[in-house]
Amino acid sequence: MELTITNLSKQFKDKTAVDDVSLSLTPGIWGLLGANGAGKTTLMRMIAGILKPTRGNIFYDGKDILTMGEEYRNLFGFLPQDFGFFQDFTVKDYLEYVAALKDVPAKETGNKIDSLLHTLTLTDVKNKKIIKLSGGMKRRVGIAQAMLNDPEILIMDEPTAGLDPGERVRFRNLISEFSHGRIVLISTHIVSDIEYIATQNAIMKAGKILNAGTTDQLVKQADGKVWTCVVPAEKMTMYEMQLRIINQRSEGSNRVAVRYLSDEAKTSDSVMVTPRLEDLYLWLFPQEEISERGR
Template sequence: MPPARSTIVRGIEQVRERRKGMELRIQQLSKHFKDKKAVDEVSFTLTAGVWGLLGANGAGKTTLMRMIADLTAPTSGAVFYDGIEIRKMGETYRNLFGYLPQDFGYSRDFTVKDYLEYMAALKDVPIKETAGRIERLLELLTLSEVRGEKIAKLSGGMRRRVGIAQAMLNEPKVLVMDEPTAGLDPGERVRFRNLISEFSHDRIVLISTHIVSDVEYIASRNAIMKAGRIVDIGTTQELVRQIEGKVWEGAVSVEDLTEYEKRLRVVSRRDEGHGLVFIRYLSEKPELPKSATVPPRLEDLYLWLFPQTVLEKEGN
């Protein structure tokens, strides 16, 4: 029997109430290294839900995330959680924060279970809840069968899943993840997206990635970072409007494909057989006979803004 309408309405109101007031405000945040501005007066406010942080290598994403994690002191500016500067919150902030760096440290002698128990203790997870949380994350991240294996002997994808598990152990209110799906196969990426989508209902989740599909499907909003600055913020639909009419599809012969790939900004291609290949490309105007415009995607925008970037595709 379906739940009564009043029950559904109460549930929606409870979620809204939990989200109310939850925000992470980045205010004129900068970080300088000698003569380089890695992050240059960045200001925006994160609210509950999944946020994507997109940018090419060297854009300043990792430095920004380390300042949000209170691991790197800013040159100027500050980060505030619900109106309180995080550097003044100390342990209180660390207890509600989860972080997955690109490379997380661990002892080569640690098994998966040992490491998660160790991290649970560091994060002050209540002892009576530790075992249950670890078991749940091992199951969700399909690590149950390797719980007794040493992390150093696991594949790159499995180690990444262990890192995701440790970041989520304390059920953080703010979860920041730097390239979380690097090394995961397509099925693992789908499971990760589903897990994060469910986890983010009353939490702030910030994901930095160059695998655009990881955030395209689940992010409520995206921030685009270029040369240390946030150059645009919005939903996927809002952001891609700037390249409407600039994404095209057309057919070329297999023999001519290499020449076209040299002079066009090709996003993707698919072999249609009979010696023809359909290519999706970016341009102010049609460059192929009988080209047609197609609806833009976040991946198209990413390559428009960062033309030298090579995107990692699912399945690669």
Template sequence: MELCLEHISREFKDKKAVDDVSLRIGPGVWGLLGANGAGKTTLMRMIAGILKPGSGQITYDGIRIEALGEAYRDIFGYLPQEFGFYPEFTVKDYLEYIAALKGLTVNNANKKIAELLETLTLYEVRNKKISKLSGGMKRRVGIAQALLNEPEILILDEPTSGLDPGERVRFRNLLSEFAHDRIVLISTHIVPDVEYIAMQNAIMKDGRIIETGTTQELVERMKGKI
């Protein structure tokens, strides 16, 4: 199980958002760290297949993701910075709708939805419209939809935005358990989100990966420099 990025670049008008990025990502939690505007979201969108790289290629187990097509989407979970929903959807309606789009059977969908409502403490608001929820609760609904199909690859863009400290701890624990035999990539500018759970980190600046390594390795490299 390996997600491989080879010399990925992407430009928008006169700005190079992602500049010659190469990474080999195996099972476990990976942190993609960088300030806002570093290019993390553009990179995530290319991994998700939403944007095409201007140059380079992305492969999963040696096969280009464009060639995998539907098979890639079936094993993929994605939480963008902003996820869309119809204003009239309740939490349960929305998760049932996403489960249907992901091809889950009704029995499997009901079982998984019930489990996620409990795990992400959303059971009490399951029949409430998403538009009426707090920012933190909406984020938890977004996390739930990304986990519905038990994806082999889970991509989370700023997943803890709007979560309180307790929710962040629960979320980190959930990801640690989930990532044993899966690839989990978390994009964030909040170091504690990945400090204790990431097997590897990649630091992004101005569209380029400037450092990779474990948390401890990166801390050691910075000694005496800051």
């Protein structure tokens, strides 16, 4: 099983959203990392067959997906970033409707829906109208519809948006179990959501794939760029101006432990530390530091 993306580009008037992307997706969980505007959503919509590429092709086991039609749709699950519900449907009615659209056998529909409702902790609201649900619950309904047909390829764009920390943990566990023998591609700018479950990651910036590989392979790019030190609390304002701080923690006694990014040590007591995927992400996308620091 392989999804092969070859020299894929998408042009919108004077903007190139995806620029000559080539990538081979094999079974397992793939993280697609990039800042907002990197081209992730456009790439995923082309993989989903919703957008037609300006140039390039996408093949599933050697077949162009644009020629596969219903065969491709039946093995595909998709959660877009902005998911439109039929708001007056109840959760259960909506999932039954989606199951019919996806040609899920009628005799299997009830059990599949009940299982997903239980797994995503939606059983208690199955008879509520979607319009009355919280944002996190609506997102979980979106996850359920994407998985209804046991897709061989599951594409999810910012799936944890609106989920609380406990829901995000349950989502990660669910996707880890589901991914065996399947291709799962998760687009996110919340690195912690995929750092420990992704088999491979692809980093996207300005429409291009900068690099792809395992987390261990990718974080080597940030070797020698991540440091920690402890500074007086009263001088934090000065250090915030001088350092690219990505995390800080009070140590008591008016001292603050700081983790920062730099090509070289910026204080005499700085210690080089092993980088994480989040460190690499913030090194590549410095404009994301403020939002990530608050997560």
